[in-house]
Amino acid sequence: MTTPYLLEVNNVGMQFGGLKALSDINIRVRAGEFMGIIGPNGAGKTTFFHAISGVLPPTSGEVLIGGQSMKNRQAQAFCRAGVARTFQTPRVFGEMTARENVRFALSFGRSATAPKGRSSLVIDEVMQAVGVDDVANEIAGALPPARQRQLEIAMALATSPRLLLLDEVAAGLTEGEVEDVARLIARLRTEYNLTVVWIEHAVKTLMAAVERVAVLNFGQLLADGTPAEIAANPKVIDAYLGAEVQS
Ligand SMILES: Nc1ncnc2c1ncn2[C@@H]1O[C@H](COP(=O)(O)OP(=O)(O)OP(=O)(O)O)[C@@H](O)[C@H]1O
Ligand SMILES: [Mg+2]
Incomplete structure (x- = not known):
């Protein structure tokens, strides 16, 4: 059951x-x-x-x-x-760009085996959905904490979570x-x-x-x-x- x-x-x-x-x-x-x-x-x-x-x-x-x-x-x-989560103190990879962070998160998730072109679409889509597409190429560690938290939501979504x-x-x-x-x-x-x-x-x-x-x-x-x-x-x-x- x-x-x-x-x-x-x-x-x-x-x-x-x-x-x-x-x-x-x-x-x-x-x-x-x-x-x-x-x-x-x-x-x-x-x-x-x-x-x-x-x-x-x-x-x-x-x-x-x-x-x-x-x-x-x-x-x-x-x-x-x-299961995907954000952290109270954001845990982004500070040296990487926002987009690279989302790509990295995706590689751990349920759609990790998706073809490369499809992965790119997922990355763009979740960044847009959360509203961090405008900082896609910025270094994550240089973003203000509130934006790092937003980025973490995009990273979480990239893993194709249910929870x-x-x-x-x-x-x-x-x-x-x-x-x-x-x-x-x-x-x-x-x-x-x-x-x-x-x-x-x-x-x-x-x-x-x-x-x-x-x-x-x-x-x-x-x-x-x-x-x-x-x-x-x-x-x-x-x-x-x-x-x-x-x-
Ligand atoms: N790794 C750890 N080792 C030892 N004690 C810890 C650890 N993590 C949390 N604690 C302790 O466990 C208790 C619960 O902490 P927790 O961070 O879960 O609280 P919280 O409800 O999230 O609080 P806040 O609203 O401040 O974020 C606290 O007393 C904290 O000091
Ligand atoms: Mg807490």
Whole structure:
């Protein structure tokens, strides 16, 4: 039987020495869903992405992609299974041009075996879709951080993902720019038929964009529900939201 869940996270824990960065996390994400993750600094959000993208294997529990257990699999296997992510601190290849970065990303993805001419089309297309085609020939390391994050989205798309994980891609932007990013993500989700999980501190914009929100706090899943349920959840208001989104 096929599972309706693209991502299943079962009892995942991540221990860093004496620190439990994630405790017993259970989250399921349906194919096509748009999910947000919020929570205070140090709550374990980025660590959660590490665990579900193969960057760091969880110290307990199991991650399934498309019903397949990813136990003992490397990051590249996650990529081939259709998982792509951006990093909170952009990890572009600083010496290469933006376009070379996207070409490199493509070589790791699900369409890596595409003929060369087809690859070029994919590269141009994703750069245009994200809006980094204007800096295609610029050295990536010289781009401002916000543009490097955009470039990372293009790199992620070049791997032909099913599940796109975005870690604070709108950090440091103005309110209007954050709204633009939300619109971009929504458009990419439709155009590329993606399942999206988006971590962001810009709670209002995120809550308006996503269908479901998970809240992490001290490495634990504090709540998981619709934006309306999360905004009204007393535990979430106490731990993170304060009075900000109640009105
Ligand atoms: N590689 C590591 N080794 C040891 N401790 C780590 C490591 N990575 C993260 N931590 C710790 O794990 C906890 C969770 O960190 P994480 O980066 O996942 O939080 P976050 O929710 O993404 O926070 P932020 O909103 O600031 O990005 C923090 O206490 C952090 O210091
Ligand atoms: Mg983080």
